[in-house]
Amino acid sequence: MELRVQGAARLQGRIQIPGDKSIAHRALLLGALGKGRTIIQGFPANADCLATLDCLQALGVRIEWTAPEVVSVDGRGRLQEPVQVLDAKNSGTTMRLLLGLLAGQPFNATITGDASLCRRPMNRVTVPLREMGARISGREGGRYAPLTITGGNLQGISYRLPVASAQVKSALLLAGLQAAGTTSLEEPAPSRDHTERMLAYLGVDLVKEGNIIRIKGPQVLAGGRIVVPGDISSAAFLLVAGLLVPEGHVVIEGVGVNPTRTGILDLLAEAGGRIQVKNHRVFNGEPVADLLVEPARLKSFQISGPLVPRLIDEIPVLAVAATQAAGTTIIRDAGELRVKESDRLQAIVQGLRKLGGAVEERADGLIIHGPTALEGTLLESHGDHRMAMAWAVAGLLARGETVVKGAECIGVSFPGFVHCLAGLGAVVGY
Ligand code: S3P
Secondary structure, eight states, X not given: OXXXXXXXXXXXXEEEOOBOHHHHHHHHHHHHHSEEEXXXXXXXXXXXXXXXXXXXXXXXXXXXXXXXXXXXXXXXXXXXXXXXXXXXXXXXXXXXXXXXXXXXXSSEEEEEOOTTGGGSOOHHHHHHHHHHTOEEEEHHHHTEEEEEEEOOOOBOOEEEOXXXXXXXXXXXXXXXXXXXXXXXXXXXXXXXXXXXXXXXXXXXXXXXXXXEEEEEEOOXXXXXXXXXXXXXXXHHHHHHHHHHSSEEEEEXXXXXXXXXXXXXXXXXXXXXXXXXXXXXXXETTEEEXXXXXXXXXXXXXEEOTTHHHHSGGGHHXXXXXXXXXXXXXXXXXXXXXXXXXXXXXXXXXXXHHHHTOEEEXXXXXXXXXXXXXXXXXXXXXXXXXXXXXXXXXXXXXXXXXXEEETGGGGGGTOTTHHHXXXXXXXXXXX
């Protein structure tokens, strides 16, 4: 599908952002492994979270929708051997976290995904899970899906993660919960900590000391009530649009502001962005707030080191913002972007150049010179939801019309995105 976006002069309004994808996946997975009922409120019906839900149902877990955004999970403390191949579709979180869950279950399961997911590295989870005792086979010795796993009889391990990845950390925590003895994980830099917060909220004993997390298994999880805050990674597109469209005022309600995710807020504030964070509250151990955004002139910025995992999914839209910022923006230490839903560094460079931006590609980052006037053009989503939405934001900032090809992938994380933009006054549609 082609999404058409017109350059915008004003964005105005108040919006509620759909539930955080990372937290919703974890609520389903922990609910499935727990003993008792877990009620998840604010569950986002995006394609990624639905992939996790379908996989868990195929593993014998009873999950029901009790209201439009409310899901009830009947955890029985164990899963059942699936009859069919599990399909994680486009979702890296589904595949990697599910492998951690399955590593502790004494049966055989095969998991696959779409063409993009089957190209993404899985050895980062299969190597340590094998070390814990899981038997895993798959393409290229288990580097790529489809993967077959036979779990059970896990032993805790001490493991230093080679990359700051919350998916790897979470997979190993899910395995560690089901293993005998202590699993000790060391991260090179802090990544999102939703799994740790949710485990603690559901009564699991885990210890955090600096960059080391220890979990002693096996432990039984209880069910609970989980309210999913709005997804800051979805809010990011509206934040950047609200800052850079010349006029208006945008309020985004109920956004998760966990400090492992708020790199974008810190960065934009430093670059001169006018964002107020108000009405702080806490849902199941996760901080939440409303964001008030007003137009501002941005200065260029630098992204590197430990800031990278705190805004990894926001880099496509921040690269669009950098074209409007005065000065040279430097993004480094972001080689992980090459193994996301698309090679995002390459996708950003191709698209920004077509829009008239001045960008240089590096092995692990980008250099963007601003400000430049963008011209509406035809852009590729590369089947990547965050690229498609970043291009829609670029379209709001560009002169004339921008067309985003393959924009249906937006449904992977934010099915209501176009509707939200239209509600703020943007001229946008399929
Ligand atoms: C996620 C972790 C990040 C992020 C992804 C969601 C998660 O991936 O990019 O969108 O829910 O744990 P990595 O763990 O690969 O960095």
